Amino acid sequence: MTTTSVPEFQHRTVLLDEAVDALALDGARADGVYVDGTFGRGGHSRLILSKLGANARLIAFDKDLQAIATAEQIKDPRFTIVHDSFATMHAALAERGVAQADGILLDLGISSPQVDDAARGFSFRNDGPLDMRMDTTRGMSAAEWLATETEQTLEKVIKEYGEERFAFQIAKAIVARRAVEPISTTRQLAGIVAGAVKTREKGKDPATRTFQAIRIFINKELEDLEIGLTQAWNSLAPGGIIAIISFHSLEDRMVKRFFASKANVEQPDRRLPIRAVDLPQPELKLLAKFKPSDAEIDANPRARSAVMRVARRLPFSASGAATSAKGAA
Numbered sequence: 001m002t003t004t005s006v007p008e009f010q011h012r013t014v015l016l017d018e019a020v021d022a023l024a025l026d027g028a029r030a031d032g033v034y035v036d037g038t039f040g041r042g043g044h045s046r047l048i049l050s051k052l053g054a055n056a057r058l059i060a061f062d063k064d065l066q067a068i069a070t071a072e073q074i075k076d077p078r079f080t081i082v083h084d085s086f087a088t089m090h091a092a093l094a095e096r097g098v099a100q101a102d103g104i105l106l107d108l109g110i111s112s113p114q115v116d117d118a119a120r121g122f123s124f125r126n127d128g129p130l131d132m133r134m135d136t137t138r139g140m141s142a143a144e145w146l147a148t149e150t151e152q153t154l155e156k157v158i159k160e161y162g163e164e165r166f167a168f169q170i171a172k173a174i175v176a177r178r179a180v181e182p183i184s185t186t187r188q189l190a191g192i193v194a195g196a197v198k199t200r201e202k203g204k205d206p207a208t209r210t211f212q213a214i215r216i217f218i219n220k221e222l223e224d225l226e227i228g229l230t231q232a233w234n235s236l237a238p239g240g241i242i243a244i245i246s247f248h249s250l251e252d253r254m255v256k257r258f259f260a261s262k263a264n265v266e267q268p269d270r271r272l273p274i275r276a277v278d279l280p281q282p283e284l285k286l287l288a289k290f291k292p293s294d295a296e297i298d299a300n301p302r303a304r305s306a307v308m309r310v311a312r313r314l315p316f317s318a319s320g321a322a323t324s325a326k327g328a329a
Contacts, residue, residue: 012112012300013043015245015308018290020044022243022310023103025051032102035093035235036060037086037228039067040111042074048105049076059096061086063135063219064114087227090234100237108225109247110134110215112302122215124190124207130183132211134219142214143184151175161222161250162213169196170210186211212248225251229258236313241287245308252307259286259311285312 023034031053036045039062048058059080062068071081082092086106093101114120118128121142130143146154151171159167173196174183183189190207197206216222236242246252262284287310292303 012303013040014107014296014300014303014306015290015292016043016047019105019107019243019245019308020047020051022288022290022308023048023105023241025103029102031055033057033059033098033100035086035089035101035104035232037089037104037106037232038062038108039071039081040064040107041067041070041113044105044107045071045074045079049074049079052078054078057098059093059098059101061089061092063138064111065136066113067111085224085228087224087231089228089231093235098235100240101235102237102240104232104236104240104242106228106232106242106244108221108245108251115302118186121186122211124186124193124205124211127185127187130186130189132215132218139218142189142218143182145214145218146174146183146189147178157217158210158213160213161216162209162211163249164209164213166197172196216250222250222254225254229254233258233262233313238313238315240313241310242313243308243310245306247305247307252309255309259284259309263311281314283314285314287311 023029025034025048030051033056034048034052036048036058037060039045039060042060045058045060052058057078057080059082060071061082061084062071063083063085065083068081068083071079074081080096082088084092089104093099110122114134115123116126118126119131121129121131130141130146132142133139149157151174154174155167155171158164158170164170170193173192174189177183177188177192183192189210190205193207193210200206232242244255246255263282263286265282288308290308290310292300292306297304
């Protein structure tokens with residue numbers, strides 16, 4: 001693998017203690033198998049490792065080469081990093097001898113180092129190349145996409161993924177500008193959006209929703225989440241716990257609906273002669289919903305939109321201990 005340098009940027013892991021505590025890494029569960037589906041800069045993974053037993057395993061995923069470079073600095077035989085999306089989880093675990101995991105954590109969205117590094121093209125605050133790819137070795141950059149996409153599709157993406165009510169005006173302005181010059185930097189795009197958006201919420205940059213929409217689309221974040229939820233479910237052992245941190249309403253809505261589809265089971269007509277033991281049973285128990293504390297938001301304003309949902313796969317034993325799922329080491 002090509003060596004990738006890791007720029008020094010401050011990163012605060014959102015809901016760090018709450019997420020790791022939710023996995024219940026105590027008793028027999030301390031020697032289980034766990035998945036960190038979004039390694040980022042490793043805040044959750046490092047804390048998980050500090051609580052795991054000697055026979056445990058932690059397998060982490062990330063698409064970002066800088067995240068992979070950070071993960072490779074962890075010299076712990078219990079830890080494995082996979083350079084891929086968590087949407088490939090089930091097959092990736094099987095390749096590593098793991099049939100099921102005792103706990104899965106997904107911290108969705110974008111990390112602070114990615115935003116703060118102007119060269120990545122995620123931020124409208126610092127000028128840089130308009131890239132926005134989590135994995136810079138694959139796919140089309142934001143600049144390439146903006147140069148070729150139709151006005152109708154630009155509008156649809158900005159409206160649906162950014163929930164932007166001025167999507168029509170922004171798409172029209174992008175098409176008009178690219179006819180004059182290539183749109184290749186973040187500052188160019190931010191300026192185009194600012195010219196097209198006439199009003200905005202107080203304290204919010206006009207480009208916020210558009211940059212979010214393009215980033216989500218370029219990285220196929222919602223498609224990955226849709227596939228990844230099923231992958232995670234297929235990889236979770238009975239009694240296993242899944243915790244997912246979302247940062248905007250589109251993600252959280254998908255997680256909420258997926259959990260509800262497993263927790264809420266349609267019951268047959270009560271007049272039918274069916275024994276209680278034969279009635280359809282829920283597959284998942286909703287455990288908790290967390291939001292960052294006021295103190296965490298004050299220390300890290302980027303945490304303000306975070307929501308974590310936690311659930312346990314059923315059935316599980318009376319003690320709540322999950323079936324061991326380590327597989328081959």
